[in-house]
Amino acid sequence: MWIYEKKLEYPAKICTTNPKLAKVIITQYGGPDGELAASLRYLTQRYTMPTGRSKAVLNDIGTEELAHMEIVATLVYNLIKDASIEQIKAAGMEGYYADHDKALYFVNGDGVPWVAAYIQSKGDPITDLHENMAAEQKARSTYEYLINLSDDPGVTETLRWLREREIVHYQRFGETLQHLYDYYNSKRVFY
Amino acid sequence: MDNDRKTMLMNLMAEEFTAIELNLYLDTHPEDRKALNDFNETVERLNDLKAQYEKRYGPLLNFGFSSSEYPWQWIDEPWPWEINFA
Numbered sequence: 020m021w022i023y024e025k026k027l028e029y030p031a032k033i034c035t036t037n038p039k040l041a042k043v044i045i046t047q048y049g050g051p052d053g054e055l056a057a058s059l060r061y062l063t064q065r066y067t068m069p070t071g072r073s074k075a076v077l078n079d080i081g082t083e084e085l086a087h088m089e090i091v092a093t094l095v096y097n098l099i100k101d102a103s104i105e106q107i108k109a110a111g112m113e114g115y116y117a118d119h120d121k122a123l124y125f126v127n128g129d130g131v132p133w134v135a136a137y138i139q140s141k142g143d144p145i146t147d148l149h150e151n152m153a154a155e156q157k158a159r160s161t162y163e164y165l166i167n168l169s170d171d172p173g174v175t176e177t178l179r180w181l182r183e184r185e186i187v188h189y190q191r192f193g194e195t196l197q198h199l200y201d202y203y204n205s206k207r208v209f210y
Numbered sequence: 211m212d213n214d215r216k217t218m219l220m221n222l223m224a225e226e227f228t229a230i231e232l233n234l235y236l237d238t239h240p241e242d243r244k245a246l247n248d249f250n251e252t253v254e255r256l257n258d259l260k261a262q263y264e265k266r267y268g269p270l271l272n273f274g275f276s277s278s279e280y281p282w283q284w285i286d287e288p289w290p291w292e293i294n295f296a
Contacts (some may be wrong), residue, residue: 021275022271022272022273022275023261023271023272024270024271025269025270025271025272025284025289025290026223026226026270026290026291027223027290027291028223028226028227029223029227030219030220030223030293030295031294031295032294032295032296033296034296044265055221072238072240076235078238079233079234079237080234083230088231089290089291093290093291094214096291097291097294108242108265132256138288141273173295173296180263185253187231187234191234191235191237191238194238194239198238
C-alpha cells in the first residue's frame with residue numbers, strides 16, 4: 020500500500036522557461052540511471068531480501084525515489100510549460116513535442132524510451148546490493164553532468180540536493196551490504 | 211500561492227525530510243537510541259505542523275489519512291508540481 024502526500028519532498032525551484040535544459044534533465048525521469056529505474060529496481064528487489072533490515076532499506080529508498088521522480092518531473096514540467104514553438108525548435112525538442120506536446124514521458128535526453136532492461140533483480144541479495152550501490156554512483160555522476168549543463172540557479176540548487184541523496188543512499192546500501200555479509204557469515208553460508 | 215502558505219509548507223518539508231533521513235539511518239542502525247529519540251521527537255513536531263497546515267489549507271494525505279471539510283477538499287489546486295519555490 021502507498022499513500023500519496025500532496026507535497027514535494029524538496030521545494031523545487033525553476034527560474035525561467037528553458038526547454039533546452041528540460042531536454043537533458045528528462046534523462047533523470049526516464050533514462051538508464053534515472054529515478055524511475057532506481058525506484059522500480061529497489062521496489063522489485065525487496066521481495067527476495069533475506070532480513071527485515073534489508074527489506075526495509077529497499078522498501079524505503081525505493082519509496083523515496085518515487086518522490087525524487089516527482090521532483091524531476093516538476094523541474095521538466097515547469098521548464099517547458101510556457102515554452103513557445105520557437106523556443107521548442109531552438110532547443111531541438113521538436114521530436115519530443117511531436118509525440119508528447121509538453122506532457123511528461125519516460126525517455127532519456129535523446130528520446131530513447133525507458134526499458135526494464137536498465138535494471139536487474141538477480142535473486143542474490145549480495146549481487147543486488149552491489150548493483151544498487153553502482154546505480155547510486157551512476158545517478159550521482161548524471162546529476163553532476165546536469166549541474167554542469169544547467170544555466171538556471173534554482174534548478175542547479177534542486178539538482179545539487181538530488182545529487183546529495185544519491186550519496187546518502189549509497190552509504191545506506193553499503194551498510195546493508197555489510198549487514199548481509201555478517202548475516203551470511205553467521206549462517207555459515209560462504210559467498 | 212501566498213507567502214504564508216509557502217513558508218508553512220517549507221517548514222513542514224524540512225521537518226519531514228529530517229524524519230526521512232532518520233528513518234533511513236535507523237534502518238541500518240536500529241540500536242542507536244539517540245537517533246531513535248530524535249526520530250520520535252521529529253514525528254511529534256511533524257504531526258503538529260501537518261495538523262496546522264491541514265486546518266488552514268486542506269488535506270495533505272489521501273485514502274483516509276486526512277479528513278476533509280465540505281466540499282471534498284482533496285481535489286483543490288495547486289498540486290505539488292504546480293508550486294514553484296524559486
